[in-house]
Amino acid sequence: MERSGTRIKAVMAEIRSRIASRIYMPGTRLPSVRAQARAMQLSVSTVLEAYERLAAEGIIASRRGSGFYVTGPAAPLALTEIGPRLDREVDPLWVSRQSLEANASVLKPGCGWLPPAWLYEAGMRRALRSLARADALELTEYATPLGHPGLRQYLSRRMAVSGIEAVPERILLTESGTQAIDLICRFLLEPGDTVLLDDPCYFNFHALLKAHRVQVIGVPYSPNGPDMEKFDAALREHSPRLYITNSGIHNPTGAALSPVTAHRLLKLADSSDLVIVEDDIFADFELSPAPRLAAFDGLARVIHIGSFSKTISASLRCGYIAARGDWIESLADLKIATSFGGGRLAADVALRALTDSGYRRHMETVRLRLAEAMDKTVARLKAIGIEPWLLPPAGMFLWCRLPHDMDAAAIARTCLADGVVLAPGNAFSQSLSARDFLRFNVSQSTDRRVFDVLARALASAQA
Incomplete structure (x- = not known):
């Protein structure tokens, strides 16, 4: 009896997980009792009992002669229920x-992130004191859709040092690097699309992509960048829409992309519909700059992003996106739709800290x-x-x-x-x-x- 009860609970947990992750939406017909029994290698009676218990709880409903269906409304999105249980x-x-x-x-x-004592507290304090004396608009108004013009001009000059040609009009400020990727995913992805990630990669990429309900394929990462044979195979087999990576210092491995790998990667991308998101958050930690995909590509199919949380302050929520002009316009609309106007304060503090003589x-x-x-x-x-x-x-x-x-x-x-x-x-x-x-x-x-x-x-x- 105990083993039977455990099996029934396993079926119930499987159905609940699929409902919580929105694989089964309201009105979805569940697999037939026989089909579910075959899939889980259980008896028909075990699955039937599990379905009946779920029906008694009001999670699913039986329709005579038709089967069992998920009742509404849709379950709140539970990220931990998406993908394998870890x-x-x-x-x-x-x-x-x-x-x-x-x-x-x-x-x-x-x-x-760095310990608090390692961050740029002195520069933050100077920037805040200076801003306290600024015009009232800087302290009270929304930012323009693209964000602080002065900071975008600074970023344009900064990127030029790495060979990335991005005029200020092709730069959009965001609340963070994470928001930058979220906006890009909203812009380019539909549920069910495929995204390539380095394996291993920054773990919050996994969590964020779960929220967008896409398929994630990992590509093994080597000391010089992604494994090009596996990358090519993934392109051919899965037709991914996005690839998200670090070109400079890689998280978590600390490796750096080599010029040869960068060229091969972009050549493969040219033969597909792949868009590359290049996260450059660790640029200021480099001793010798690694190649930037956005520099080689000219921001044609590479989107370059970053933020300042790792070097100035984690409390300073300010990031950016550099991309082709028509995409920046659409991303600015998405930013307005999802967060309305960005904040002036964070961008102004960031600019003052970055251009401070002590940075x-x-x-x-x-x-x-x-x-x-x-x-x-x-x-x-x-x-x-x-x-x-x-x-x-x-x-x-x-x-x-x-x-x-x-x-x-x-x-x-x-x-x-x-x-x-x-x-x-x-x-x-x-x-x-x-x-x-x-x-x-x-x-x-x-x-x-x-x-x-x-x-x-x-x-x-x-x-």
Whole structure:
């Protein structure tokens, strides 16, 4: 009886999950009892009992001679119900929430940002004091549809240094880099479209794309960029609409796109309808700039985005999109439709901080501190048997393999109980092929307690 009850609950959970993820919308006819039984390799009587229980709860309804149908209204969108069920420790939303909700006593080597003391607080304070004396319009009015003209002019000059030709009229300011990608997805994607992601990649890409209900295909990432053979195969097999990547410092691996890979990638894209979204959020951490796809492409099929949350302040919500002119017009309309006017304050603070005489010196100091933290973190990890996948040329991330094929999610669970938040590899992997990897943020790994807790967790896992 107990096994039968478990099987009935499994059928009910499957149907509830499909309703919660909106695969089954109101009015959808469920698979017949026999079809569901074959799909789940269960008896017809088990599935029938599950359907009857769901009907008793009012979730589905039986129509004589026709079958069972989902009742309305549509379930609220539950992102955790979309795609395979993951252990919470490798769910992208869980990892983000653990990092964001942790109090000051918790160590966060798994988070993706600099410690507060490493950010440009002095420049922020100067910018805010200056803005307090500005014209009232800067403090009270909506921004123009494209956003602050001065900041767009600055970004145009800044991109030109990387070879990207984007006049201010082809730049749209957003509330963040995440909003930039969300607007692009709204503009170019329909539910069911296919998107390519690096495997591994920044885990919030996975979470955001779930909200757009698209199919995600992972392409293995190498030290020089995406695996070109696998990328070509994915283009041919899936006809994807978008590819989202980092060209500069890659998250989570710390790798950089090579010129050869960049040229091959764009050549493959030219033979398809693929649009590439290039996230350049880590540009100011580079010591030697990597190639930019937008520079090679001239913003024809590449959309270039970024923000300032990693270098100035995470509280400063300001990002941007650079794209072809007709797309910028449509994206500006979408921005108005979804958030109306952007804020003047954040853009004005960003411009004042970026053009402040101290910003260049600030970033020189940050790059030096990151290089020192990288060396120390690598040495401390090696001492407890953890090896980096590669030694990044710059940036804050180390992508590391655990010894003895250990389960990174289990290690993260153990360390969390001791006040250390880690980022397990499968949170970044669409194929769930990074089970024994962890991403370390070296700027958040300066406290020796991180390695003491981690060493105990490793020893416990081997015992």
